[in-house]
Amino acid sequence: xxxxxxxxxxxxxxxxxxxxxxxxxxxxxxxxxxxxxxxxxxxxxxxxxxxxxxxxxxxxxxxxxxxxxxxxxxxxxxxxxxxxxxxxxxxxxxxxxxxxxxxxxxxxxxxxxxxxxxxxxxxxxxxxxxxxxxxxxxxxxxxxxxxxxxxxxxxxxxxxxxxxxxxxxxxxxxxxxxxxxxxxxxxxxxxxxxxxxxxxxxxxxxxxxxxxxxxxxxxxxxxxxxxxxxxxxxxxxxxxxxxxxxxxxxxxxxxxxxxxxxxxxxxxxxxxxxxxxxxxxxxxxxxxxxxxxxxxxxxxxxxxxxxxxxxxxxxxxxxxxxxxxxxxxxxxxxxxxxxxxxxxxxxxxxxxxxxxxxxxxxxxxxxxxxxxxxxxxxxxxxxxxxxxxxxxxxxxxxxxxxxxxxxxxxxxxxxxxxxxxxxxx
Numbered sequence: 001x002x003x004x005x006x007x008x009x010x011x012x013x014x015x016x017x018x019x020x021x022x023x024x025x026x027x028x029x030x031x032x033x034x035x036x037x038x039x040x041x042x043x044x045x046x047x048x049x050x051x052x053x054x055x056x057x058x059x060x061x062x063x064x065x066x067x068x069x070x071x072x073x074x075x076x077x078x079x080x081x082x083x084x085x086x087x088x089x090x091x092x093x094x095x096x097x098x099x100x101x102x103x104x105x106x107x108x109x110x111x112x113x114x115x116x117x118x119x120x121x122x123x124x125x126x127x128x129x130x131x132x133x134x135x136x137x138x139x140x141x142x143x144x145x146x147x148x149x150x151x152x153x154x155x156x157x158x159x160x161x162x163x164x165x166x167x168x169x170x171x172x173x174x175x176x177x178x179x180x181x182x183x184x185x186x187x188x189x190x191x192x193x194x195x196x197x198x199x200x201x202x203x204x205x206x207x208x209x210x211x212x213x214x215x216x217x218x219x220x221x222x223x224x225x226x227x228x229x230x231x232x233x234x235x236x237x238x239x240x241x242x243x244x245x246x247x248x249x250x251x252x253x254x255x256x257x258x259x260x261x262x263x264x265x266x267x268x269x270x271x272x273x274x275x276x277x278x279x280x281x282x283x284x285x286x287x288x289x290x291x292x293x294x295x296x297x298x299x300x301x302x303x304x305x306x307x308x309x310x311x312x313x314x315x316x317x318x319x320x321x322x323x324x325x326x327x328x329x330x331x332x333x334x335x336x337x338x339x340x341x342x343x344x345x346x347x348x349x350x351x352x353x354x355x356x357x358x359x360x361x362x363x364x365x366x367x368x369x370x371x372x373x374x375x376x377x378x379x380x381x382x383x384x385x386x387x388x389x390x391x392x393x394x395x396x397x398x399x400x401x402x403x404x405x406x407x408x409x410x411x412x413x414x415x416x417x418x419x420x421x422x423x424x425x
Contacts, residue, residue, distance in 0.1 A: 080126025152224035
């Protein structure tokens with residue numbers, strides 16, 4: 001694992017060529033995400049558009065009417081009217097099945113309804129629709145789909161799209177694949193491509209990280225020929241179903257950006273829970289949290305409660321309400337409240353511990369951690385930090401091995417840090 005935690009805008013990074021799914025699960029639950037072999041944690045406080053980690057407990061998920069319609073419309077297209085009429089005659093539903101269909105929406109049943117392997121035949125459907133979970137390896141077929149998506153949906157120039165970029169971004173993940181048993185069923189872990197094929201043609205693909213407690217969506221792409229079918233919604237429903245059927249418990253849809261209208265759709269898959277940037281607790285998006293997000297750029301419920309208690313004790317309020325209906329927080333409890341101020345401060349030698357980055361261990365917490373037992377590597381060897389000759393002479397607030405190690409551990413968290421080896425180039 002290479003260390004590279006530097007403020008860049010308002011995020012912190014490291015790279016890894018090999019990481020266990022258990023370690024990555026721990027990182028995700030501390031606000032980290034990955035892009036290829038690069039893992040990054042946005043500084044939620046200082047980011048211009050705060051990124052919040054969200055998750056959907058799939059056992060409680062109830063699709064909205066609009067989401068159900070998307071599935072039904074796609075199924076109708078795949079099967080075709082002629083098939084539906086003939087199949088209704090050949091395979092009539094019982095009264096019990098009809099009553100069940102009227103009274104409740106079966107998400108897995110609807111998601112799989114038009115898959116060729118699940119269709120009763122004869123007759124033949126209008127189209128052969130198949131979905132497979134494959135290793136995240138590069139193929140020409142996948143790259144051509146990526147090229148079309150980037151060019152027509154993201155409006156990138158052909159010269160900006162390359163096989164190298166596709167491989168680096170969406171193939172050959174550093175996560176180690178393995179299979180485990182959950183309640184007697186095999187559960188796949190690692191990075192995969194969920195491929196959608198219609199009549200043998202690859203038309204869409206989801207890039208997924210399957211972790212011990214969740215299905216984490218990395219990216220999704222589809223061919224521009226199928227733009228009208230709302231594949232973004234279809235993929236979310238299918239990935240939630242994968243989490244439900246595979247007993248992963250949660251579906252992580254990436255970051256939720258409340259200030260971005262295009263990203264708010266993730267909140268429509270309910271009930272969503274948001275990771276508190278400071279306490280790392282999970283809170284319901286609906287209710288108090290959503291109301292605060294409507295008014296403030298940065299929200300931490302644990303911080304809000306702490307400030308309220310402090311206000312009671314001092315009789316002073318750090319939040320100023322103005323005529324525009326927004327709460328303009330001074331963030332006076334944080335030094336260097338903007339990304340530029342923080343970046344300049346670090347450039348001038350200010351320790352990351354003095355920045356008070358949300359969700360990062362404090363100096364006091366680091367001192368309670370067995371920092372000297374941290375495994376590190378360099379020059380082809382792995383050893384324990386305290387075995388370094390210069391270890392004791394270093395300080396966690398300087399650029400020594402001890403200082404760099406302390407900052408890295410603070411960002412990873414104590415449990416994750418115990419499981420990794422920090423590499424010094």
